[in-house]
Amino acid sequence: MINFDLHSFINKNITGRSSSFFETDIVDNTSILREEIERSNILVIGGGGTIGSNYIKSILPFRPAKLVVVDTNENGLTELVRSVRSTPGLFVPKDFITYPVNLADPVFEKIYNYYKPFHIIANFAAHKHVRSEKDVFSIEAMIGNNLFNAARLLKMIEVDQPNHFFCVSTDKAANPVNIMGATKKLMEELVIDYSAHLTCTTARFANVAFSNGSLLDGFLYRIMQRQPLAVPADIKRYFVSPAESGDICMLASVLGTSGDIFFPKLNEDQLTSFYDITIEFLHQLGYEMEICHSEEEAKEKTEEIDTTKKFPVFVFNSDTTGEKLYEEFYTDNEEVDWNRYEALAVAKGRNVNGANQSAEVITELHELFKKDVIHKVDVVAILNKHITNFGHIEKGITLDTKM
Numbered sequence: 001m002i003n004f005d006l007h008s009f010i011n012k013n014i015t016g017r018s019s020s021f022f023e024t025d026i027v028d029n030t031s032i033l034r035e036e037i038e039r040s041n042i043l044v045i046g047g048g049g050t051i052g053s054n055y056i057k058s059i060l061p062f063r064p065a066k067l068v069v070v071d072t073n074e075n076g077l078t079e080l081v082r083s084v085r086s087t088p089g090l091f092v093p094k095d096f097i098t099y100p101v102n103l104a105d106p107v108f109e110k111i112y113n114y115y116k117p118f119h120i121i122a123n124f125a126a127h128k129h130v131r132s133e134k135d136v137f138s139i140e141a142m143i144g145n146n147l148f149n150a151a152r153l154l155k156m157i158e159v160d161q162p163n164h165f166f167c168v169s170t171d172k173a174a175n176p177v178n179i180m181g182a183t184k185k186l187m188e189e190l191v192i193d194y195s196a197h198l199t200c201t202t203a204r205f206a207n208v209a210f211s212n213g214s215l216l217d218g219f220l221y222r223i224m225q226r227q228p229l230a231v232p233a234d235i236k237r238y239f240v241s242p243a244e245s246g247d248i249c250m251l252a253s254v255l256g257t258s259g260d261i262f263f264p265k266l267n268e269d270q271l272t273s274f275y276d277i278t279i280e281f282l283h284q285l286g287y288e289m290e291i292c293h294s295e296e297e298a299k300e301k302t303e304e305i306d307t308t309k310k311f312p313v314f315v316f317n318s319d320t321t322g323e324k325l326y327e328e329f330y331t332d333n334e335e336v337d338w339n340r341y342e343a344l345a346v347a348k349g350r351n352v353n354g355a356n357q358s359a360e361v362i363t364e365l366h367e368l369f370k371k372d373v374i375h376k377v378d379v380v381a382i383l384n385k386h387i388t389n390f391g392h393i394e395k396g397i398t399l400d401t402k403m
Helices: 006-015 023-028 030-037 050-062 074-086 106-115 136-157 179-194 215-224 242-254 274-284 295-308 359-369 376-386
Strands: 041-045 066-070 095-099 120-123 164-168 200-203 229-232 260-264 288-292 310-316 335-337 344-348
Touching (some): 006 274, 023 242, 030 050, 030 242, 050 066, 074 095, 106 136, 120 136, 120 242, 136 179, 164 179, 164 242, 179 200, 179 359, 200 242, 215 229, 215 274, 229 274, 242 260, 242 344, 274 288, 288 295, 295 310, 359 376
Parallel strands (some): 041 066, 041 120, 066 095, 120 164, 200 260, 229 310
Antiparallel strands (some): 260 344
């Protein structure tokens, strides 16, 4: 095991915050949060991941009556239950049930119908990694999860409407350059279309430090397995802690008005490079970074770690499909309210007047995927047609080709 205080490292070396960035907004809105969450029935989809599980930990102090959690990751759900039930002082409702189920499975609808009505439904089930954009098969799966499943869920809950529906987005939805970001932008449009007759909100947020499957999370596994690290020298990101990711989603799932897109008020001074994080990460473990210029060099250098106390790191400039050097939270053509909350800004979606304008793109994508042979450019063409400022960056190289 690594002797490493991850929580303290994130606070000191990545976010630079000892308390939640959203603490003031939580305190200022405690009465609303308690009124909406206390004694409520809540359904969390994708609750076994980093963001979903921290959302659950954020809402539990407000004492919901019933909490039903589904996720395709059975191991993630197991750890969620262990973590929640092992946390001193954390309220756990009598009805706390988890199911390893896919949102698209028929059994999900049975679960929904059995436990309904729900006061709050929060959907975190999504493909979240740019890495998942490889070819037409991975793209079809991504669009199915991020867009088609969200549409199916919204259709399902129209009859027995919750007080609040929340579906998580990403900063990569603002001026997207990858298909993952484009799918989340379309999901936002879907939510906005439904917002005329269903109370629903979404949130874009920064990278979650050491979230499941992230580059930084991978560092922990590489260290334990005595394998070299690989890090881009030129990419900066906004970061929130895992706990902060739960806080922003809790606030966004209850506050605001239907159609609101929440995002944190982080400024450019708070962009952090993966390269700088890597240096400090290794320093905390008693190592010095040894820069390597190829994966092979980095792997060879692992044999010298114990004698040199230098840890090999393959440092490279980003050259993969769909990567920006830095992300954005909003676009120039979005109306943003900066004054409603202390740490949260709100972008207003377009006024849809009840029109389901996302139906066209969903229909076109469904028809495309019925074909026996399609190409990535066919998908990109449809996305270009429906998404303003979709600047897809195609380099012919995916993250699966790297360590």
